[in-house]
Every structure is written in structure tokens, then in C-alpha cells.
Amino acid sequence: MQDNKIYDVAIIGAGPSGAIAASILKQLGRDVIVVEKQHFPRFSIGESLLPHAMQFIEQAGLLDALINNASDMGFQFKNGAAFYRSGEHSAFDFEDKFSPGPGTTFQVKRANFDKLLADETAKKGVAIHYGVQVEQVAITDEMAALTVVDESGQTSEINAKFILDASGFGRVLPKLLDLELPSELFPRQAVFTHIKDNIPADANFDRNKILVTVHPEIEDLWYWLIPFSDGTASFGVVARPECFAEAELEQQLYDFIKQDDNLASLLADAEIIQPARKIGGYSSNVKQMYGDRFALLGNAGEFLDPVFSSGVTIAMRSAALAAELVDKQLSGETVDWSQDYQVALKKGIEVFKHFVMSWYDTSLQNIIFFQSDGSDIKPMISSILAGYAWDTNNPFVADTNRGLNILTQLCEAD
Template sequence: MHKVIIIGAGPSGSIAGALLNNLGYQVTILERQQFPRFSIGESLLPQCMEFIKQAGMMDAVVNAGFQFKNGASFVYQDQRTEFNFEEKFSEGMGTTFQVQRGRFDEILANEAARMGVDIRWQMEVTAVDFSGDKPRLDVRDVEGNISHLEADFVLDASGFGRILPRLLNLESPSGFPVRKALFGHIEDRIDDTGFDRNKILITVHPEHKDVWFWLIPFSNGRSSIGVVAETDFYPSSDSNETVLQRLLNQDDNLHKILKNAVFDDKINDITGYSANVKSLYGKGYALLGNAGEFLDPVFSSGVTIAMKSASLAAAILDRQFKGESVDWQTEYATPLQRGVNTFRVFVDAWYDGRFQDVIFHAKQQPEIKAMISSILAGYAWDEANPYVSNARSRLDTLVELCRAG
């Protein structure tokens, strides 16, 4: 029986582990932490549900009591627009959930373990060797003991830990400016009757259009709140809590919504999160999700890309183990990158203000809005959508039309 080692038990690791286990392979997941643990990326996209269903985990997620999500709201000063993901161009599910990632990731990992995946907690990969017939990994447990493991193939699902990119010198500049996010969970106490808990709220700073806030409501009366800006936008002397609350108060709409909120938890920060690699695969390994590339949190694409990579990699690896000829570039890296590049076009346009001109335009065409909604819902690989197959030129043309009135 072929053996696969997966580094990391987050969404891409658990989905890949379940898919390969269900195909009959021996799967071991090595996770450095103990779940549950805090993570961002809490507003899922409907495309995620397709991969959760494929892995056989749908019932566990649906029955977990997470906050229902059917779209996204965008606000800039007195302008507001909403996208209902059920009114999209692409086939597939149009609803999903907003989740506390600690619990969500634990549910996926527990489901993978229930199916038969061997998950080993608090195991850190310290060295790798892909020069022999089989990949070898040095793994350190919580007591400092080192063990040596072999596999037929290794999938790196380590997320921001980026284990193989670091150990194999695969890291590459992302091309995005260095940005910093401040974020945490609050008891939101929202009593604004106009606020829709079924949608993520993305708010553009009233004076700085490249600075934005997220507000992700959960089902338990709490919310995830965060702000993203380039590093030099933030003062250097104040605490994260002070800076975040001061910035929130600069927007009248957010100040009104969160007037009763209790900031009762730590406000975290992450800087320079965007990342890229020289290659998504090599002899005996492939990189999944954030271990390969992370763009930006603005459209919540991270978990979707992670699960898409897990689905692609599992299918290719199955064929490879069966003795078929596979090409990881044309069957994995290129197709995965196609969707990532679609997201990249819209992320670029968000920060330079062009996409904001589109979504806040007064006369939106329903057909075009449905196509944009599909991408915001995660269907960035649907080549039937003109804003996927020809993303940059289509968006450029749409921007010109919107700006011309």
C-alpha cells in the first residue's frame, strides 16, 4: 500500500488526507500544534462546500451550528452594495458558513481521523530528504525526540508555516506590497436591525481606499474583526487593541454597528503574509494551499484555494500510484494557478481602487454582477465565466465603462 505523509492538519491537509484515505492509501498527517487552535480565514466561500462534500465531511460541517453565509456586503462612506452568492453565474452551491477556525479545522481533522487517517499531533518536521528512492522526514515530538519517517509522497499543507518552502529554499517574492493585518474576536452585541449576519461585511476606510476592515459574524454572538493596510500606515507606539479601535471609530458605519461591542480578547497581528514559491511541486512532493501561495485576505480566497489544491493533488497522486503517467505541471500547478491568477486580478484591482469603482457603480447589470458574484463565491476556475477565462481584459473594460458613467 502506498503511503502519503501530509504536513499539517488544516483544511487542505484534512481534505487531502480524507480523499486519499478513501481511495485506499495509507495517510499520516503530522501536525505541529494541538487542535483546536486560533486561525484566521473564517469566512468560507461556497466553492469550499463542493470539496467538503467530495471528502465526505458535509454532514459534520452542516450540523456543527456555524453561522450561515449567503453573500458579501461592501461599504464605502455612504455607498453600499451586496452580492448574493445564490445569484451567481456558475453552477454549484451558493451558500456556506462563517466559522471559528479553531473548531472548524478540528471538525475536519476529526472527520479525517474517523475515516482512518493517522493524525499525529504536536509533531514538527525539522528536516527533509528527497534525494533517495523515497522521501525521508525528520520529525520532532513535544518532548524533543527525533524520529525518521519514510513515505512514497509528501504533501505540504503547513499553511503559513511553509515547511517545505523553507527547508527546500523554494520561497519567492509575492509581488504584493508588505501589508499588515490586525485582527481578533469580539463580543459584538450588534443591535442594528439593518445588519445582515448572513454576510461578511467589508468596509473601505473613509479616507484611505487601500485600507479596509472585515467584520465576520459568528453564530454565538461573537464576530471576527480586522483591518488591513500597508505597514507604514500604522503608528508604531500604540498597542494593537488601541490602533484597531481607533481605526474602527474613524468609520461612521462601523462605529454605529459596533457601538456596544466588547473587546474582550487579544488583538493579533500578522505582517507580510503574502507569499509565493518557485515551484508548487518537485520529486516526491507537492505544496498545498498557503504553503504554496497566499494572496490576500480581502476576498477570503485562502481556504478555497487550499481545498482546491487538495482535491487536484489527491486525484493526480491516485493516478500516479496506479502507474499512470502524470504531469504535475500541466495537471496540478497550471490549473491551480489559473484560479489563483483570477483572484490576483481582482485583488490588484481592489487595492488600486478599480474594482471598488465597479462594485459601487450605480447602474449594475445583473448578468455581469452574477459573473462577478461567482468569483467572489470562489468559482475562480469556471472557464465558462468570461471574468475567469479572460479576467484582466474583461475587468479592465468594465472599469472603463463604469468610470465613463
């Protein structure tokens, strides 16, 4: 890889945020290189996209490729989110929302989705190198240098004017630059797999929506069921670590299904088709999301929780925002990374964080199941569930804590 070239931008990671940033920068005329530790396709969770993410996919020039390949890749049209708790049903239609912008999206198999975005980015002329791991970073007033190692063990150096870390849970720069902080969120664990769901066509189930189910007895334990268009689905359980047993992961998933009446009925004939996986300690935070000649994108900076599927949307928004700011800086413009990037991005992240914390203390659960279809409040909540957590015209974005507190009191008074 050693070519003694100085790139405008080096990006660590070829996942959604890396592909979006690289494509936008390439459209802006920037010379970009991407290094990715793994090889695509590779399995990943975060399969239920939010409509707001479609704006960044379109901005990066990747929307046509997504739409044209959705059917062949088993991606499922998505128009909302459904919730179930001990006999209570609630559903949110993302097309009936407060904020402007797309109201539909897809539920995607991330192995295919990530590869599609990366391949389309490469077609634009972006060099993507797979099987390459970043070992060191050195930043000076003039340059940023990445020391990388390929699978043959060969070490080389990549020089760039700016680095974007899109390494996701790998959190390359936070580890190398000592930026990691513990998350404010309680540590949880997820066990998940893909299934052939075999849900009957006449079942009370909308394949166009993710189904989030609250455990009938453990209020902060929940399930996701994300259907795909080919009859398969992503299924997972999220809970405190002590809620999981020592049994094999597949058996634990089957046992949890039996504990909820609705899932037990829907998934009576479900078959696990991939080895179950487990991930814990995924919530993260950092001291800062930018520095001299670098910025952190998406999960490399802060990851909250999978409950509202916010991860990919935050990653893509951060990628689009950072790409635009990098282009300005490289053009000689003054960029205030604190206000224009970190503060701007954190506004929406904090909204999602309030929703996550309120979900686990059950106050948001009560609000979700309280909202009727005729409620004036429901479109405002729907907007945030659709990813529009930066729309300050929405009262629940402008003052999330106050809004949720008022709704909690209304629910308790009912």
C-alpha cells in the same frame, strides 16, 4: 513514532487542506499519516468560507459533520458579501451567480472548524500526530523521508512514497527546499481579534454576509467584519504597515472603528473578547508548487491576501486536486504535475490575484459599488467572489484583465 513503515502519503499539517487531502486519499484506499506542529483547537483567521469550498468538503466526506455541528459551534450561515464605502452600499448574493455549484456556505470559528475536519478525518482511520515538527526532508528516486521531532525531543523518521505540504504559513517544504520567492503583492499588515459585537437587531446589517468596509480616507485600507451565529464576530483591519500606530493593538482597533461612520454605529457597543493579534508579510510565492515526490498545498505554495477570503478555497481545491493526482501516480499512471496541477491551479489563483490587485488600486472597488442588482455583469463577479475562479465559461475568468479593464472604463464614463 518510529515504525519502519512506508506510507503512501505523508502530509505536513492538519488544517483544512491537510484534512481534505487526507480524507480523500483515505477514501481512495491510501495509507496516510499526518503530522501537525500545533495542537487543536488553535486560533486562525480565514473564517469566511466561500461556497466553492463546500464542494471539496463534500468530496472529502466531511460535509455532513460540518452541517450537523454548525449551530453548536457558532458557525454562521453565509449567502454573500456586503461592501461599504463612505455612504455607498453594495451587496452580492452568491445564490445569484453565473457559475453552477453551491451558493451558500458558513462563516466559521477556525479553531472549531479545523478541529472538526481533523477529528472527522481521524475517524476515517487517518493517523494524525500533534505536537510534531518537521526538521528535515530527504527525497530520493525511491522514497521521501521526513525527519521529525516531537515535544519530548525525540527524533524519528517518516518514510512515504509522496509528501503533501499543507503547513500553511509555516511553509515547511519551501523553506527546507529553498523554494520561496517574494510575492508580487505590496506588503501589508493585518490586526484582528474576536468581538462580542452587540449589533442591534434592527441595525442595517445582514449577518448572513461578510461586511468589507473601505476606509473613508485611506483607499487601500479596509476592514472585515465576519459575524458568527452566537453574537460574536471576527473583526480586522488590513493596511500598509505605516498606517498602524505604536499604540496597543486593541486600542488601534477601537480607533479605526471610530474613523468609519457605519462601523462606528454598528460596533458602538462592541467588546473585544480575545487578545488582538497582528500578522504581516503573509503574501507569498514559490519557485514551483511540486517536485519529485512532493506537492505544495494552499498557503504553503502561494497566499495572496485576505480581502476576498480566497485562501481556504485555494487550499481545499489544491488538496483535492493533488490527492487525485497522487493516487493516479501511485497507481502507476503518468501524471503531468506541471500542467495537471501547477498550471491548472494557477489559473484560478491568477484570477484572484487580478481581483486583489484591482481592489488595492481601487478600480475593482469602483466596479463593485457601480454594479446594480439588475446588472448582467453582477452574477459573473458574484461567481468569482463565491470562489468559482476556475470556471472558464465566465468571461471574467477567461480573460480577467480585459474584463476588469472594460468595466473600469464603463465606471469612469458614467
